[in-house]
Amino acid sequence: MHRLKIFTFLTVSFLLVSNGIAQQKILLSKAKIHVGNGKVINQGLVGIDGEEIVLVENALTFTYDKTAWDTIIDLKGQELYPGFIAPNSTLGLTEVDAVRATRDFNEVGVFNPHVRSQIAFNAESEINTTVKTNGVLYTQTTPQGGIISGTSSLMKLEAWNWEDATLKKDDGIHLNWPSTTKGGGWWAEPAPKKINDKYTEDVIKIRNFFEAALAYSESDDLYDARFEAMRAVFTGTKRVYFHANELRALTDIIDFKREFSIQYPVIIGGYEAYKIADQLIDAEIPIIIKGGHTLPTNEDDPVDLPYRLPALLQEAGILFCIQNSGRMETMNTRNIPFLAGTAMAYGLSEEQAISAVSLNTAKIMGVDQIAGSIEVGKKATLFASKGSALDMRTNELTLGMIHGKFIQLTNLQTKLYEKYKEKYKSK
Structure with missing residues (x-):
């Protein structure tokens, strides 16, 4: 029966x-x-x-x-x-920020595309449990440090081990684009920001590395672990996540993307992306924007600009999602839903805010066929x-x-x- x-x-x-x-x-x-x-x-x-x-x-x-x-x-x-998704997160890579032995997200070196966060993911992290109880069920576990920090992976937040937790391995490399300015900040007031005299020099270093990696990808004569990790960037199966905020940096990234024919570029940060929306749309570059619980970056910015940025990107037609990088970002991953709620209070509709922490994130990471929404054929990752x-x-x-x-x-x-x-x- x-x-x-x-x-x-x-x-x-x-x-x-x-x-x-x-x-x-x-x-x-x-x-x-x-x-x-x-x-x-x-x-x-x-x-x-x-x-x-x-x-x-x-x-x-x-x-x-x-x-x-x-x-x-x-x-x-x-x-x-x-299930909500936390992009650009050290969740699973660190347990206590003040205890160096538990911080497994920053390796020695400057160009480390071969460093893989997937195998360092801690499926038994106590922090994971606090995040799940707010509805965040996936995370993009992401390395930090250097110019190229390493390769991120998309992980489930309940699993037996890192193999079981993996939803998409080695989804992209993370490149910290140099800042065009230096100094400034609320703690340094009234000292203004200054031009970074080494900006061009730093960009040349990145270009030289990509040129060497491109040449390597067209040859099978040698083996180099760093360049081997870059091969998928040029074949179009691995994303490049550019961490940048300033206007000049964003426009230079657009040119860089075209120069090296990068098929799947993504900008993480994108504080001034709303100023060049048309160029970003033409270049097909989505934005993973920092949530609005922060202060304005520039002295003459409206005080509520960080809160309104998601609505500005939505209005401009840029594909974007929300992340929470910054101080104590691991434990604060549980606040991803509330960052979306703040964006809703500053211009997004409720469903747009939900998409900004679910389906939009899945689209940007290339997993929207199996995750990000409650639709037939997708994995049953959801909550009530x-x-x-x-x-x-x-x-x-x-x-x-x-x-x-x-x-x-x-x-x-x-x-x-x-x-x-x-x-x-x-x-």
Whole structure:
């Protein structure tokens, strides 16, 4: 006899920890679905078979056979989202910023395209658990330092080890483009910024390295680990992530991209990208922009410019997503949803803000065929929240999945909260 299991969100926590239930075909019912591509289904159905989404329909108009599903979970009154993605992150590469032994993201050397963050990813990081409970389920684990820091990979945040965690390995190299200025900053006021006299010299070093790597890629006579890692850049299977913010740097990157026929360039930062939107669109360069919880960079910038940048890029038609690099970026990865919420308060619509931390990110990284939205054929990486996931007051997850598997929604903080809630309840 077919035994159908129907659960409400109050019993989902049992599902997450039970080893006695073998979920194969699961139906998530009646949630408000934020698809991730701009569409919303107010009362939707999401069917999951193994790792994949096999059904996305409107519950009010679609008739289905209940016996076709092993488990039905009633999420009425809740909101369902695709798993959010944290790009350009040291998550999984560091545990305690103040303890050097746990910081595995900065290698010795200047040009290190052969350094692979994938194999250094710590699937058992305690920080990962705090990030998942806010809906961030993928991360682009990214090295730092030098001119070319290394090669990033896209990872799942629940896995047995780095092999199991890998969604896309070696997706691109990270190049720290030199700054055109030096000095300045709020801590140095009133000292103004100065021109970086070594800018041209530093760009020439990058160009020389790329010329040598291009020549190497056209020959099989020698073996060099650094140049071997660059080969896929010229064949069009690996991205180049240019870390840059200033206007001149951005325009020079556009020229550099054309000079070396880089097929998949991406700019990380792009603070002044809105000023040259047409050129970036013509060059097909997307932006991974820093979230708005920061101060303006230039002395004469509007005070709210960092908060409005996502809306400016959206209005200009540039493909962009949101990241949170900066001080304490690993632990602050959990704030990715709230950076999107801030962008929503400064001009983005709710669905545009959701796309900026889900489908847009997947498109930029080349994994939008399997991740980034709740659509048929994609991996079942999603979560349900009692309220808006972009608001820290209402982001309260009741269910989470990565590739069709339920994930734990507890961390050290939630455990301590429950522990001391019981302690003081008795008094």
